Amino acid sequence: MLLLAGPTDTGKTTLALRLLEKAKEAYLLDLDPGQGSLPGAFTLFHYREGTLTPLRRYLLGALSPRGMEAQAVVGALRLARLIPKGSPAVADTDGYLDPGFRLLQIEALVPAEVLVLGWEELYQALSWRKDLRARLAPPLQGVRRKTPAERRKNRLERLFAHFQEARPRPLPLGRVPAYPMEPPEPQRLYGLLDGEGFLLGYGQLLAWAGDEGLFLTPVGEEVARVVPTRLLFPIPALPG
Numbered sequence: 001m002l003l004l005a006g007p008t009d010t011g012k013t014t015l016a017l018r019l020l021e022k023a024k025e026a027y028l029l030d031l032d033p034g035q036g037s038l039p040g041a042f043t044l045f046h047y048r049e050g051t052l053t054p055l056r057r058y059l060l061g062a063l064s065p066r067g068m069e070a071q072a073v074v075g076a077l078r079l080a081r082l083i084p085k086g087s088p089a090v091a092d093t094d095g096y097l098d099p100g101f102r103l104l105q106i107e108a109l110v111p112a113e114v115l116v117l118g119w120e121e122l123y124q125a126l127s128w129r130k131d132l133r134a135r136l137a138p139p140l141q142g143v144r145r146k147t148p149a150e151r152r153k154n155r156l157e158r159l160f161a162h163f164q165e166a167r168p169r170p171l172p173l174g175r176v177p178a179y180p181m182e183p184p185e186p187q188r189l190y191g192l193l194d195g196e197g198f199l200l201g202y203g204q205l206l207a208w209a210g211d212e213g214l215f216l217t218p219v220g221e222e223v224a225r226v227v228p229t230r231l232l233f234p235i236p237a238l239p240g
Contacts, residue, residue, distance in 0.1 A: 001029070001080070001089040003109060005102055006117030008035075008095030011140025015117070016092040020047045027089040028052060031076050031105075034063040034094055038162060039155045040189070040231045041199050042072075044079040056082055057199040059191040061229035063155070065094065069101045077108045078197075099125055106132075159189075159233060162202060166218045171203065171226050173213045184208050189233050192217060193225040204233065 002019070004012040013032070020026050028045040030036040037043045042058040058075035065072035076091075083089050091109060093102070099122050106114060106126070113133040116123040117140070126134035146154075171192070173184055190203045192215075200223065203215035213226070 001083070001091055001109060001111040001113075003091040003093065003106060003111035003114045004117065005093050005106075005114060005122055006095070006119045006139070007097055009139070009143055009145040010095075010117040010119075011143040012092050012095075012117060014140055014143065015115075016090045019090050020052075021050070023047065023088050024049065025088075027083045027087055029076070029079055029083070029089060029091040029109075031072075031091055032094040033060045033065070033072075035151060035154060036092075036094075037158065038199075039063060039158055040191075040202075040229055042075050042079055044082055057201075058197075059193065059199040059227060059229070061191060061227065061231065063231070065096050065101060066098070069098075069104070072101075073105055073108050076105060080109050159202070163204070163216070163218055166204075166216045168206060169203070169215050169217055169219070170212055171215050171217075171223055173208060173211050173226060184213060185228070187232055189229050189231040190215065191227045191229050192219045192223045193227060194221065195224040197225075202229075202231075 004016055006012055016028060020028060026047045028047055030043040033040050038057060040061055040063060044055045045052045046055055056079055058079055060068060060072055060075060062068055102122055103125060114126055116136050118138060123134060123136040126132060184205055186205045190205060192200045192203050194200050200221050201217060201219040203217035205213050206216055207214045
Protein backbone atom coordinates (compact mmCIF):
# COMPACT_ATOMS: atom_id res chain seq x y z
CA MET A 1 0.00 0.00 0.00
CA LEU A 2 1.09 3.55 -0.79
CA LEU A 3 -0.18 6.06 1.77
CA LEU A 4 -0.49 9.72 0.77
CA ALA A 5 -0.25 12.30 3.56
CA GLY A 6 -0.16 16.07 3.69
CA PRO A 7 -2.20 19.23 4.29
CA THR A 8 -5.42 19.95 2.46
CA ASP A 9 -5.21 21.09 -1.16
CA THR A 10 -1.78 19.59 -1.83
CA GLY A 11 -3.07 17.19 -4.51
CA LYS A 12 -3.37 13.93 -2.59
CA THR A 13 -6.66 12.87 -4.19
CA THR A 14 -5.57 13.99 -7.66
CA LEU A 15 -2.36 11.98 -7.33
CA ALA A 16 -4.23 8.94 -6.00
CA LEU A 17 -6.50 8.93 -9.06
CA ARG A 18 -3.55 9.32 -11.41
CA LEU A 19 -1.84 6.33 -9.81
CA LEU A 20 -4.98 4.24 -10.10
CA GLU A 21 -5.27 5.10 -13.79
CA LYS A 22 -1.88 3.47 -14.36
CA ALA A 23 -3.06 0.21 -12.79
CA LYS A 24 -5.43 -2.25 -14.43
CA GLU A 25 -6.76 -3.25 -11.04
CA ALA A 26 -6.15 -1.78 -7.58
CA TYR A 27 -7.83 -0.59 -4.39
CA LEU A 28 -8.42 2.92 -3.08
CA LEU A 29 -8.78 3.51 0.64
CA ASP A 30 -10.55 6.87 0.99
CA LEU A 31 -9.73 8.13 4.51
CA ASP A 32 -10.94 11.73 4.17
CA PRO A 33 -14.23 12.12 6.09
CA GLY A 34 -14.52 15.79 5.18
CA GLN A 35 -13.90 15.85 1.43
CA GLY A 36 -14.07 12.14 0.58
CA SER A 37 -16.70 10.27 -1.38
CA LEU A 38 -19.26 10.34 1.47
CA PRO A 39 -18.99 12.95 4.24
CA GLY A 40 -18.39 11.48 7.69
CA ALA A 41 -17.25 8.09 6.41
CA PHE A 42 -14.25 6.15 5.13
CA THR A 43 -14.69 4.10 1.95
CA LEU A 44 -12.83 1.18 0.40
CA PHE A 45 -13.06 1.17 -3.41
CA HIS A 46 -12.10 -1.43 -5.98
CA TYR A 47 -10.64 0.11 -9.13
CA ARG A 48 -10.72 -1.61 -12.50
CA GLU A 49 -10.30 -0.08 -15.97
CA GLY A 50 -11.40 3.41 -15.03
CA THR A 51 -14.25 2.44 -12.71
CA LEU A 52 -14.29 2.89 -8.94
CA THR A 53 -16.70 0.56 -7.13
CA PRO A 54 -17.38 1.11 -3.40
CA LEU A 55 -16.99 -2.12 -1.44
CA ARG A 56 -17.41 -1.12 2.22
CA ARG A 57 -17.83 2.06 4.21
CA TYR A 58 -16.96 2.77 7.84
CA LEU A 59 -18.85 5.38 9.82
CA LEU A 60 -16.75 8.00 11.57
CA GLY A 61 -19.75 10.27 12.07
CA ALA A 62 -17.74 13.50 11.88
CA LEU A 63 -15.95 15.58 9.24
CA SER A 64 -12.53 15.27 10.90
CA PRO A 65 -10.69 12.67 13.01
CA ARG A 66 -10.03 15.38 15.61
CA GLY A 67 -11.28 14.07 18.95
CA MET A 68 -12.11 10.70 17.37
CA GLU A 69 -8.58 9.51 16.60
CA ALA A 70 -8.96 6.01 18.03
CA GLN A 71 -12.16 5.34 16.10
CA ALA A 72 -10.55 6.70 12.92
CA VAL A 73 -7.58 4.34 13.24
CA VAL A 74 -9.85 1.36 13.90
CA GLY A 75 -12.02 2.22 10.90
CA ALA A 76 -9.06 2.56 8.55
CA LEU A 77 -7.64 -0.74 9.77
CA ARG A 78 -10.94 -2.60 9.39
CA LEU A 79 -11.26 -1.49 5.78
CA ALA A 80 -7.59 -2.15 4.98
CA ARG A 81 -7.95 -5.73 6.17
CA LEU A 82 -10.47 -6.32 3.37
CA ILE A 83 -7.85 -5.62 0.69
CA PRO A 84 -6.61 -8.95 -0.72
CA LYS A 85 -3.03 -9.66 0.28
CA GLY A 86 -0.53 -8.49 -2.31
CA SER A 87 -3.00 -6.27 -4.17
CA PRO A 88 -1.85 -2.76 -5.16
CA ALA A 89 -3.58 -0.13 -3.05
CA VAL A 90 -3.49 3.61 -2.40
CA ALA A 91 -4.61 5.24 0.85
CA ASP A 92 -5.78 8.85 0.45
CA THR A 93 -5.79 10.56 3.84
CA ASP A 94 -7.38 13.77 5.13
CA GLY A 95 -5.55 17.02 5.88
CA TYR A 96 -5.63 16.77 9.68
CA LEU A 97 -2.15 18.03 10.65
CA ASP A 98 -1.53 16.07 13.83
CA PRO A 99 1.75 14.14 13.48
CA GLY A 100 0.87 11.86 16.40
CA PHE A 101 -2.38 10.76 14.82
CA ARG A 102 -0.82 10.30 11.39
CA LEU A 103 2.04 8.22 12.81
CA LEU A 104 -0.45 6.05 14.67
CA GLN A 105 -2.46 5.60 11.47
CA ILE A 106 0.67 4.61 9.58
CA GLU A 107 1.66 2.10 12.26
CA ALA A 108 -1.78 0.49 12.05
CA LEU A 109 -1.98 0.32 8.24
CA VAL A 110 1.68 -0.70 7.71
CA PRO A 111 2.00 0.78 4.20
CA ALA A 112 4.95 -0.23 2.05
CA GLU A 113 5.58 3.44 1.29
CA VAL A 114 4.47 6.85 2.54
CA LEU A 115 4.53 9.82 0.18
CA VAL A 116 4.36 13.07 2.12
CA LEU A 117 3.18 16.11 0.16
CA GLY A 118 4.29 19.44 1.60
CA TRP A 119 4.56 18.38 5.25
CA GLU A 120 8.20 18.53 6.38
CA GLU A 121 7.43 17.75 10.03
CA LEU A 122 5.81 14.41 9.24
CA TYR A 123 8.54 13.47 6.81
CA GLN A 124 11.22 14.13 9.44
CA ALA A 125 9.33 11.92 11.87
CA LEU A 126 9.48 9.07 9.33
CA SER A 127 12.72 9.57 7.40
CA TRP A 128 14.97 7.86 9.97
CA ARG A 129 12.99 4.61 9.81
CA LYS A 130 14.76 1.77 7.99
CA ASP A 131 11.67 -0.45 7.92
CA LEU A 132 9.53 2.09 6.07
CA ARG A 133 10.10 3.96 2.83
CA ALA A 134 9.13 7.60 3.17
CA ARG A 135 9.46 10.29 0.51
CA LEU A 136 8.86 14.03 0.64
CA ALA A 137 7.40 15.81 -2.38
CA PRO A 138 6.08 19.33 -3.00
CA PRO A 139 2.33 19.87 -3.52
CA LEU A 140 1.17 19.05 -7.02
CA GLN A 141 1.36 21.95 -9.42
CA GLY A 142 -1.90 23.52 -10.43
CA VAL A 143 -3.86 22.42 -7.34
CA ARG A 144 -6.19 25.25 -6.31
CA ARG A 145 -6.95 25.92 -2.66
CA LYS A 146 -10.67 25.57 -1.96
CA THR A 147 -12.56 28.05 0.16
CA PRO A 148 -14.62 26.87 3.17
CA ALA A 149 -17.76 27.66 1.15
CA GLU A 150 -16.58 25.43 -1.69
CA ARG A 151 -15.87 22.61 0.75
CA ARG A 152 -19.34 22.89 2.25
CA LYS A 153 -20.84 22.89 -1.24
CA ASN A 154 -18.91 19.75 -2.18
CA ARG A 155 -20.12 17.95 0.93
CA LEU A 156 -23.73 18.92 0.32
CA GLU A 157 -23.54 17.73 -3.28
CA ARG A 158 -22.27 14.35 -2.13
CA LEU A 159 -25.05 14.08 0.44
CA PHE A 160 -27.67 15.11 -2.12
CA ALA A 161 -26.41 12.38 -4.44
CA HIS A 162 -26.48 9.86 -1.59
CA PHE A 163 -30.12 10.68 -0.77
CA GLN A 164 -31.24 10.79 -4.41
CA GLU A 165 -33.22 7.54 -4.17
CA ALA A 166 -34.25 7.96 -0.52
CA ARG A 167 -37.57 6.63 0.73
CA PRO A 168 -39.24 6.67 4.18
CA ARG A 169 -38.49 3.60 6.26
CA PRO A 170 -39.32 2.69 9.89
CA LEU A 171 -36.32 1.59 11.97
CA PRO A 172 -35.55 1.20 15.68
CA LEU A 173 -33.74 4.19 17.16
CA GLY A 174 -30.22 3.42 18.32
CA ARG A 175 -29.17 4.32 21.85
CA VAL A 176 -25.39 4.63 21.83
CA PRO A 177 -23.54 6.08 24.86
CA ALA A 178 -20.92 7.72 22.61
CA TYR A 179 -23.63 9.95 21.16
CA PRO A 180 -25.82 11.01 24.12
CA MET A 181 -28.73 12.71 22.40
CA GLU A 182 -32.10 12.72 24.16
CA PRO A 183 -34.60 13.18 22.66
CA PRO A 184 -33.75 12.27 19.04
CA GLU A 185 -32.61 15.23 16.94
CA PRO A 186 -34.09 15.39 13.41
CA GLN A 187 -31.43 17.82 12.17
CA ARG A 188 -28.70 15.21 12.63
CA LEU A 189 -27.88 12.39 10.25
CA TYR A 190 -28.04 8.82 11.48
CA GLY A 191 -25.70 6.09 10.28
CA LEU A 192 -27.32 2.78 9.34
CA LEU A 193 -24.96 -0.12 10.03
CA ASP A 194 -24.95 -3.73 8.86
CA GLY A 195 -24.34 -6.75 11.06
CA GLU A 196 -20.56 -6.36 10.75
CA GLY A 197 -20.60 -2.72 11.82
CA PHE A 198 -19.98 -1.26 8.36
CA LEU A 199 -21.96 1.73 7.11
CA LEU A 200 -24.79 1.02 4.68
CA GLY A 201 -25.76 4.67 4.35
CA TYR A 202 -27.36 7.60 6.14
CA GLY A 203 -30.88 8.26 7.32
CA GLN A 204 -32.70 11.49 8.15
CA LEU A 205 -35.12 11.20 11.06
CA LEU A 206 -38.58 12.40 10.02
CA ALA A 207 -40.65 11.35 13.03
CA TRP A 208 -40.43 9.07 16.04
CA ALA A 209 -42.50 7.44 18.74
CA GLY A 210 -40.92 5.57 21.62
CA ASP A 211 -37.91 3.61 20.37
CA GLU A 212 -38.93 3.59 16.70
CA GLY A 213 -38.26 6.25 14.11
CA LEU A 214 -39.31 6.97 10.55
CA PHE A 215 -36.19 7.64 8.48
CA LEU A 216 -35.72 9.03 5.01
CA THR A 217 -32.91 6.87 3.63
CA PRO A 218 -31.61 5.31 0.41
CA VAL A 219 -30.71 2.12 2.31
CA GLY A 220 -32.82 -0.90 1.45
CA GLU A 221 -30.69 -3.62 3.03
CA GLU A 222 -31.19 -5.13 6.47
CA VAL A 223 -30.08 -2.68 9.17
CA ALA A 224 -28.55 -4.03 12.37
CA ARG A 225 -27.92 -0.73 14.14
CA VAL A 226 -28.92 2.92 13.89
CA VAL A 227 -26.27 5.35 15.18
CA PRO A 228 -26.66 9.14 15.55
CA THR A 229 -23.73 11.12 14.15
CA ARG A 230 -22.25 14.57 14.63
CA LEU A 231 -23.27 15.56 11.10
CA LEU A 232 -25.91 18.24 10.71
CA PHE A 233 -27.99 18.45 7.57
CA PRO A 234 -30.76 20.99 6.78
CA ILE A 235 -34.05 19.13 6.61
CA PRO A 236 -35.54 21.30 3.80
CA ALA A 237 -32.56 20.48 1.58
CA LEU A 238 -33.30 16.77 1.50
CA PRO A 239 -35.21 15.30 -1.44
CA GLY A 240 -38.75 14.32 -0.51
